[in-house]
Amino acid sequence: MDDPAADLWMLERTYLRFRQVNAVVSRPGLLYRRDVLPRARRGRVRILDVGAGGADLCRSLAARLRRDGLSADITALDPDERAMRWAAAHDGGAGVRYRCASSAELAADGELFDIVVSNHLLHHLTAEQLTAVLGDSEKLVAPGGVAGHHDIARSAAAYALFAAGTAPFARNVLAGSFIRADGLTSIRRSFTAAELSALAPERWSVRSGVPYRLELRWEHPDARP
Template sequence: MTLRGWRRRAEHLPELMDDPACDPAGLERTYRAFGTINALIAGWRRVYTRDLRPHLRVRGGGSVLDIGCGGGDVARQLARWARRDSLTLHVTAIDTDARAIAHARTGAATGVTYRHASSAALRAQGQRFDVVVSNHVLHHLSAAELAALLDDTEALCTGVAVHGDIERHPLAYAAYRLVTPRLFPGSFIHVDGLRSIRRSYTAAELAAVAPPGWTARRQVPFRTLLTWRAPRD
């Protein structure tokens, strides 16, 4: 692919795991691999210590909503870090894919509840959370879907919101293509990861489409963070 081809998101590329008819064994292996992948590249430890923990410490803990939780590993990790910091934290992890929730519940952890639900449904119920996060969700969304997610986030969040994702970049694609082919056999990690990179937003694109009050920034390596803080009364 030429550099010109990287100027726009490849929104048309389907990911194998999003297919309702995909191989169940391959999907299960993919969910199991997420913990390793996210630990290596997602950077949530840095996000937790820099963006989330200072807010939670003021209250001694609080509530977190993880939107599009996938295999549930990020939700479990946030709960573990909070316990180590003596914070009382409850994480509600949601996904609109029932297969993801079924898998996530096999790795249930203290302080984490998994629900088959959407952000819109929780908003309609009037639920509120101190912190709202998502991991690797934004690249699945069109511009209209992204706008709806951010609108839901503002309605659901009373404190800090962080949506973390991959940043589209040819070097990220080349490195991922080189490293992952043999690491997770029988899973969708290699194919879907490459497609995810091509589908992803850049920080500049997120900044251009995000509503007022949201901040898009980059995080090494090849990450985007879209953040928001609830206005003080």
């Protein structure tokens, strides 16, 4: 998927299928209940999704907030024009703002958010890029806010479970997409909790979750639960 020469039809089909896959593996409901809902109840909440891809997480959060009668300004951020173009075309009335840019550009512009998140981004980054994204995240988080970068926890069990769970759908639902092949590659490239903790700045903490999840988290010194 990261390849600029990747087949566009397959890429767009992958974005389309991400919603079903991430609903199972990424647990957006937990993010919503723990970080988004408490802040949204205090007023209009500002959310940034870094490396948003097809922006299914942004649309999911927008739908949950709308269901609960709460309001938000949600920004999907990705430097890949293909992703932002597809996501904007499939907004479906969610009202998400789509930005083709980097986190460094938004930080330089002085933008602030109550919640900065990413999903399955960290394992795509070099150590230097990871440090830069975390530094940008701290600049982008407003007082009372939080940054939470969510990813896969690498393990043989996670690889086997994803391989077995996606195999029945490889020739139907997932056919013509990168999800199965890239998902298996992503698990191999992802971190263990110990590895991520070793790379993280001292002020960041690593949390483990299920199914085979990691969160690299930083709360603004003025953060409230």
